[in-house]
Amino acid sequence: MARPIWNGYISFGLVNIPVVLYSGENKFDIQFKLLDSRDKARIRYVRVNENTGEEVPWQEISKGYEYKENNYILLKEKDLKEIAGEHSKTINIENFINASSLSCMIFDKPYYLVPDKKGEKGYVILRETLKNTKKIGIAKVIIHTREYLAALMVYENALILNLLHYPQEIKQPSEFELPDESIKKHKISAKELDVAKQLVDSMTTKWNPNAYHDAYRDSLEEWIQKKIHHVNPKKSHKKEVISKGSNVINFVDLLKKSLEKNKHKPKGKLRKSR
Numbered sequence: 566m567a568r569p570i571w572n573g574y575i576s577f578g579l580v581n582i583p584v585v586l587y588s589g590e591n592k593f594d595i596q597f598k599l600l601d602s603r604d605k606a607r608i609r610y611v612r613v614n615e616n617t618g619e620e621v622p623w624q625e626i627s628k629g630y631e632y633k634e635n636n637y638i639l640l641k642e643k644d645l646k647e648i649a650g651e652h653s654k655t656i657n658i659e660n661f662i663n664a665s666s667l668s669c670m671i672f673d674k675p676y677y678l679v680p681d682k683k684g685e686k687g688y689v690i691l692r693e694t695l696k697n698t699k700k701i702g703i704a705k706v707i708i709h710t711r712e713y714l715a716a717l718m719v720y721e722n723a724l725i726l727n728l729l730h731y732p733q734e735i736k737q738p739s740e741f742e743l744p745d746e747s748i749k750k751h752k753i754s755a756k757e758l759d760v761a762k763q764l765v766d767s768m769t770t771k772w773n774p775n776a777y778h779d780a781y782r783d784s785l786e787e788w789i790q791k792k793i794h795h796v797n798p799k800k801s802h803k804k805e806v807i808s809k810g811s812n813v814i815n816f817v818d819l820l821k822k823s824l825e826k827n828k829h830k831p832k833g834k835l836r837k838s839r
Contacts, residue, residue, distance in 0.1 A: 571708055572681060573654035575691065575717065575724075582680065582687035584656070586708075589675035589725060595785055628710075649707045656726065658702040658717060667701060667716060670735055673728040678717070688724065695719045760820040767827045 571586035599608040612621045628645075629637035646653060656678075680688035695702065695718065702717035706726065714729045744751060748758075 570676070571706075573656065575656045575658065575678065575687075575704075577658035577691075577702065580687060580691075582691060583682065583684040584678045584688070584724075585681050586726065587677045587679060589677050593779065593782060595782060595789070645710050649712075652705070652712075653707045656704050656706045656715070656717065658704045661698075661700040661702050664699045664701045664718065671730045671732075672716075673713075673730055675720075676726045676728070678724040678726055692719055692722070692724050695724075754817075757817055757820070760817055760824065764820050764824045764827065767824060 567587045569585045569587055573584065573586075575582040575584055600606065601608060612623075612626065613619065614621050627639045627641050629639050631637050678688075694700075704715045704717050704726070706713050706715050708728075714731055716727045716729055718725055718727060
């Protein structure tokens with residue numbers, strides 16, 4: 566059973582719905598240990614006092630804010646809880662917006678909200694209302710020691726809380742050297758755009774998230790298993806579409822070749838990545 570991260574209330578208007586917060590992510594990363602390559606001994610990290618060189622136990626460690634060089638204000642967990650007050654247990658919906666108006670750029674991390682004791686009726690009312698109105702609740706929530714902006718939304722039969730980036734945390738396109746929207750400036754022909762559109766149309770299919778998985782992780786796991794069983798893994802050789810020395814690219818030819826190759830695949834079906 567998944568471990569809860571937080572429990573409290575969804576609050577909007579005078580309504581309070583008791584909920585428990587669970588992570589919406591599954592971790593499938595292959596875990597590596599840091600070793601000394603000479604004898605394969607584990608590398609250990611310890612919490613050391615920079616003045617005495619002695620290891621410091623967790624119960625003696627506090628968070629500190631450096632307001633001037635080498636001058637700190639110490640904050641313990643109880644101080645942080647007191648500062649947060651009642652907000653530490655509330656997902657406070659400040660307003661509702663149309664679901665279509667939220668940019669994907671600001672999504673950060675998903676969590677499931679599960680109704681706590683006696684919270685099912687309110688949970689279902691809010692879920693069905695959001696579903697029927699196609700709205701999203703914009704809320705504030707404190708998790709651990711930080712206040713997050715969040716989107717409370719419906720996913721299948723669940724309410725989920727998607728943590729959002731604040732606008733100031735997102736870099737703007739103007740910060741990068743991006744090509745402008747002028748087609749003529751880049752000498753793009755109507756034929757290139759037409760063939761590119763045909764290619765995109767031929768590769769368009771119904772979204773099926775289950776058709777994708779981490780192919781790199783599979784290859785890495787296979788490589789590790791072969792090493793365990795003393796089999797030399799073969800190196801993968803990928804063909805380069807464009808030679809490194811080529812400065813002039815015939816995009817029409819590349820697009821046409823891609824389109825021709827794609828014509829032989831079944832229409833409307835996704836290729837499952839290896």
